Amino acid sequence: MLDLAIIGGGPAGLTAGLYATRGGLENVTMFEKGMPGGQITQSSEIENYPGVTGEISGMDLMMPWPQQCQKFGLKHAMVEVDRVTHNGKFFTVHLADGTTEDAISVITCTGSTPKKAGFAGEDEFFGKGVSTCATCDGFFYKGKEVAVIGGGDTAIEEAFYLSKICKKVYLVHRRDTFRAAPNTVARLKNTANIELILNATPKEVLGDAMGVTGLRVTTQQGEITLNVPGVFTFVGNNVNNTVLKQENGAFLCEMTPWGEVVVDITMATSLKGLYAAGDMRISASKQVVCAAGDGATAALQAIAYVDSYKNH
Ligand SMILES: Cc1cc2nc3c(=O)[nH]c(=O)nc-3n(C[C@H](O)[C@H](O)[C@H](O)COP(=O)(O)OP(=O)(O)OC[C@H]3O[C@@H](n4cnc5c(N)ncnc54)[C@H](O)[C@@H]3O)c2cc1C
The missing domain is CATH 3.50.50.60 (FAD/NAD(P)-binding domain)
Structure with a gap:
């Protein structure tokens, strides 16, 4: 059984992984369907990440983040997550390859995807104007x-x-x-x-x-x-929330009518042990620095939750 499953390897997921492993959780896996880094890797230039001056692409900004986490023991499983369920005691992460992983706590950080307006050249010039x-x-x-x-x-x-x-x-x-x-x-x-x-x-x-x-x-x-x-x-936003959708169509925790995960200021959802961080959560500022902050907050809460779970 994992101490913590992190779903999504963008700035929120990677920072959650860093704080969770460095904070003492031993069995932490981050499930990321592609290369870690998240949507900022599509950006040719980022100027507003504090402390990073000079011209830097999103890809270059994110490059060292996975290495930093792995140093403290974060495991990366390159696999898509279909769904997370909860049996009243612990969570089960259902993977697209048909296998499952049980976990005491889960942080979902799957981001959101802006809708396309549908004009010619929109994809070709995305990130270039x-x-x-x-x-x-x-x-x-x-x-x-x-x-x-x-x-x-x-x-x-x-x-x-x-x-x-x-x-x-x-x-x-x-x-x-x-x-x-x-x-x-x-x-x-x-x-x-x-x-x-x-x-x-x-x-x-x-x-x-x-x-x-x-x-x-x-x-x-x-x-x-x-x-x-x-x-x-700005024609709408799809929150990547399908991992929280249950077989009966209901969500595992409270959501807004727009599909964002409702969390409190500690990133705790309405279900104990389940946290959401980054662009997928309610009122997200949709910035790398904010997603990273959310990930750190969620991980600190998850450490305390796992600790009390094991000592109960
Ligand atoms: C072109 C562009 C430019 C931007 N410029 C800036 C900028 O200048 N400054 C700034 O601060 N922010 C910028 N942003 C916004 C910033 O990228 C996001 O706010 C930030 O990446 C959100 O982080 P996140 O971790 O919440 O989600 P994401 O970065 O979206 O990461 C989510 C991750 O979850 C993974 N995932 C999703 N579903 C699953 C699943 N079912 N199973 C496994 N993995 C899954 C995805 O592959 C992805 O890697 C920009 C975004 C874009 C697209």
Whole structure:
């Protein structure tokens, strides 16, 4: 029986692994279906990880993390997890290869995946001008013009964020109304450097080897091209929560209506011994440093839980 099973090997999972093993848990396995590192490895540049100065890619940032954990005894199983169940006493991790592993405690850190807006070139230029994170990439467009795609609360908040950094923000929305609160919509309309492009559909991102150069948009007045080097899409988010889904369709612990795991400030879920960390948890800031902090917090709790479980 494992002391602790960690599911997902991004910044949250790796930091949980570091703290759990270094903190005395002896039998800890991190289940990661691919190479450890998580979604930041798709980023060509990260500038906001504290203490790391100079140009560094997400891949280079994450490279030493698994080695650091392995030094303290973290085991990495490169296998996908189908589901986690609980029999009232301990957890069972069901693996895609048909085997299972029992564990006293579990930390799930499987992240979340932004939905695609569906225009041509979106995948090709992802991370090279097309972004799903204003906090991550907004600064790269300081003093420049950018386009934001979406009309939900997140798109509006991110447009406000970008309007403080960028010269101009085009907000491309497929309707002519917004569901956000009336005072938010009024603020949006009154922000001088945000221009609303309504009843509009993004068709294609334009670019070359250097990155994005524009966005082709269909409007009711015809087709226009926004000459922007940055395109931010905020059209929803899929939380990678299937490992918590039970055979009867219910979740193992409390979730929000949007599929995020409900945790308290110690990363504890509604089920004792089960923790969630990083982008998959409620109100996540979706940043590497925050995911890492969550992982550390969850691991410290898991150490205490395993200790009391064994001494009970
Ligand atoms: C292009 C890009 C640029 C970004 N730029 C920045 C930035 O500049 N600064 C910043 O702070 N943040 C940035 N982010 C956000 C940052 O990457 C995330 O906030 C962070 O990676 C979240 O960490 P996590 O550990 O919660 O999840 P993830 O990094 O998503 O890791 C989850 C891991 O779980 C694994 N997994 C999922 N399901 C299973 C399963 N069933 N079984 C086994 N393994 C599974 C996945 O393979 C993945 O490795 C960026 C993200 C992207 C995509």
